[in-house]
Amino acid sequence: MDWSSWWATYSTLVLSIGVYGLMALSISLTLSCGLLSLANAAFMGIGAYVSAVSTLQYGLSFPSALLLGTLAPSSVALVIGVPVLRLSGVYLAMATLGFGEVVRVVALNLDITGGPLGLNGIPLFTEWWHVLLSVVAVLLLLQALRHSRIGRAFEAIREDETAARLMGIATHRIKLLAFVLGAAIAGLAGGLNAHYTFTLSPGNFGFENAVDILTMAILGGIQGLLGPLLGGAIITLLPELLRSLQEFRMAANGVILIAVVLFLPHGIWAPRRLARWLKKRSKHADA
Amino acid sequence: MLAQQIVNAISLGSVYALFALGFTLVFGILGVINLSHGGIFMLGAYAALLLVTWFDLSLWIALPAAMVFSGLVGLLIDVLILKRLRQRGAPHLMPMIATIGAAILMTSLAQGVFGSEARRFPMEWFNDETLKLGTITIPLLQAGITSLALVLMVLMMWVLKRTRLGQALRAIAESPRSAALLGIPVERLFHLTSFIAAALGGTAGILIGLSFNAITPFMGQPMLHKGIAAIILGGLGDVRGAVLGGLFLGITEVFAVTFLSSEYRDALSFGLLFLMLLWRPQGLFGASATRSA
Numbered sequence: 238m239d240w241s242s243w244w245a246t247y248s249t250l251v252l253s254i255g256v257y258g259l260m261a262l263s264i265s266l267t268l269s270c271g272l273l274s275l276a277n278a279a280f281m282g283i284g285a286y287v288s289a290v291s292t293l294q295y296g297l298s299f300p301s302a303l304l305l306g307t308l309a310p311s312s313v314a315l316v317i318g319v320p321v322l323r324l325s326g327v328y329l330a331m332a333t334l335g336f337g338e339v340v341r342v343v344a345l346n347l348d349i350t351g352g353p354l355g356l357n358g359i360p361l362f363t364e365w366w367h368v369l370l371s372v373v374a375v376l377l378l379l380q381a382l383r384h385s386r387i388g389r390a391f392e393a394i395r396e397d398e399t400a401a402r403l404m405g406i407a408t409h410r411i412k413l414l415a416f417v418l419g420a421a422i423a424g425l426a427g428g429l430n431a432h433y434t435f436t437l438s439p440g441n442f443g444f445e446n447a448v449d450i451l452t453m454a455i456l457g458g459i460q461g462l463l464g465p466l467l468g469g470a471i472i473t474l475l476p477e478l479l480r481s482l483q484e485f486r487m488a489a490n491g492v493i494l495i496a497v498v499l500f501l502p503h504g505i506w507a508p509r510r511l512a513r514w515l516k517k518r519s520k521h522a523d524a
Numbered sequence: 525m526l527a528q529q530i531v532n533a534i535s536l537g538s539v540y541a542l543f544a545l546g547f548t549l550v551f552g553i554l555g556v557i558n559l560s561h562g563g564i565f566m567l568g569a570y571a572a573l574l575l576v577t578w579f580d581l582s583l584w585i586a587l588p589a590a591m592v593f594s595g596l597v598g599l600l601i602d603v604l605i606l607k608r609l610r611q612r613g614a615p616h617l618m619p620m621i622a623t624i625g626a627a628i629l630m631t632s633l634a635q636g637v638f639g640s641e642a643r644r645f646p647m648e649w650f651n652d653e654t655l656k657l658g659t660i661t662i663p664l665l666q667a668g669i670t671s672l673a674l675v676l677m678v679l680m681m682w683v684l685k686r687t688r689l690g691q692a693l694r695a696i697a698e699s700p701r702s703a704a705l706l707g708i709p710v711e712r713l714f715h716l717t718s719f720i721a722a723a724l725g726g727t728a729g730i731l732i733g734l735s736f737n738a739i740t741p742f743m744g745q746p747m748l749h750k751g752i753a754a755i756i757l758g759g760l761g762d763v764r765g766a767v768l769g770g771l772f773l774g775i776t777e778v779f780a781v782t783f784l785s786s787e788y789r790d791a792l793s794f795g796l797l798f799l800m801l802l803w804r805p806q807g808l809f810g811a812s813a814t815r816s817a
Contacts, residue, residue: 268617273616273617320802320803320805321801321805323805324806326616327551327555327556327557327616327620328761328805328806330557330616330617331551331557331752331756331760332756332805334752335752335753335756335794335797335798335801336798336801338752338753338797339797339798339801342790342791342794342795343791345790346788346791444745444748444749445745448559448620448621448624451617451620452621452624455617455618455621485632485633485636486632487628487629487631487635488628488629488632488633488636490625490628490632491625491626491627491628491629491630491632492625492629493625494621494622494624494628495605495622495625495626497621498605498609498614498618498619498621498622498625499605499608499609499622502612502614502618
């Protein structure tokens with residue numbers, strides 16, 4: 238099979254690996270600040286709809302549509318973040334799941350989003366290098382953030398919020414920053430996603446998607462930045478790889494989720510585990 | 525007409541409340557968002573259906589048997605998955621992911637075994653016997669469904685409020701560690717809670733299966749969303765809140781369909797949910813804003 242026909246068959250899959258890598262990075266950002274927020278799929282949906290409506294109905298250029306698709310969910314995150322981030326732990330997870338349902342139902346009922354039919358004929362603007370560039374840019378941003386004051390504040394909040402506040406960290410503002418930045422990344426991913434799938438419908442960004450994204454981050458591991466990318470790739474490829482199981486394909490998916498949680502709690506890419514293992518090996522070598 | 529709609533609203537609301545009650549019990553006592561509750565709801569409905577159609581049992585035997593079966597499924601999930609995570613002290617999101625795995629597994633198995641098309645209870649039960657209360661006529665089936673849901677709820681709330689078992693459960697909800705120090709068999713009560721919650725969820729499934737007379741492998745997911753909405757409206761982890769939230773959701777849905785149109789059904793209830801999130805994210809009865817249970 239030559240390159241162009243391979244690309245014609247698999248381009249959607251390859252682009253999805255990048256886009257869901259972005260989504261997994263976005264949720265790992267809020268997780269790294271100790272926030273169990275499941276609103277990322279909804280933010281992705283807002284980004285996808287806003288950018289698709291911009292190009293489809295208002296004829297805006299792709300970059301400005303992507304910019305709007307990034308800004309819209311971050312502003313929504315700013316508004317709902319203030320009350321919702323007062324919650325913590327499972328309570329936050331519940332509230333953000335509820336928010337996701339609200340977004341899905343709104344998309345289902347508005348005219349501008351095409352209601353239950355969704356949007357069709359979205360221009361296919363997304364090229365492979367757009368996705369690659371976005372992933373690299375987000376990786377660089379998150380890497381820089383990790384080693385900054387803010388990144389250390391994230392870690393302090395995750396370990397012990399009360400202690401962090403006593404140390405003078407403006408915990409509410411820092412958490413809001415993580416939430417809004419996560420929404421922006423999800424919105425970017427949504428905008429990219431809308432412009433290669435051709436269609437959008439409200440069901441694309443519902444509960445299943447929220448859980449899928451969480452699974453990607455957990456499967457890959459959130460200790461490093463490579464983990465979420467790896468998890469995104471695996472979960473995106475899994476349905477293709479399990480195709481031979483036919484109707485029991487989803488059952489295998491369920492079993493994998495349970496097994497990962499029970500037996501690989503830190504995910505596949507866990508630098509700390511790797512470091513421990515290497516240390517142990519070198520000790521053996523010494524002895 | 526209005527009175528009739530009120531009856532419908534209470535009927536639907538009481539089944540939602542029953543489902544939400546099981547959901548919130550696990551949430552409050554085990555501190556776990558059990559995303560397989562929708563799957564158990566679906567399996568409960570199928571269990572009752574199979575007992576009735578394959579084994580020719582009467583509904584009076586099939587109903588309690590299917591309740592116990594759903595309870596056992598919940599117990600199995602607790603013993604095989606949640607217990608290990610508890611012992612490891614795993615963070616909150618772990619049980620969520622594991623139970624969504626369990627839900628996917630259940631849905632997929634049900635789809636593989638029973639097919640995707642909707643299954644029905646034998647029609648001869650749906651004879652048109654009705655209760656007449658003044659000007660309102662209530663189909664006997666609907667009256668039965670509503671009363672069973674209400675009785676189970678009142679029973680559950682009585683147990684929690686007035687018995688030693690309820691006291692022990694409330695102590696665990698407050699702090700499993702101090703409860704264990706007081707000599708409460710925490711681990712056993714976790715199992716019992718999982719069993720009861722799943723039995724309630726399965727019962728809700730049977731009742732929804734009876735009242736809409738359509739059972740599919742995918743019926744659990746939308747119900748799970750309603751359960752989440754109900755417990756956010758009522759108050760996270762609060763039993764009274766879950767019951768009121770469920771009733772409220774049913775009433776909103778029925779009246780939205782009656783007075784607006786069916787398109788607005790979900791929009792209205794989730795719109796209210798959104799306002800609640802902005803105004804009081806902890807819900808009407810939620811104890812405090814920053815509990816990290």
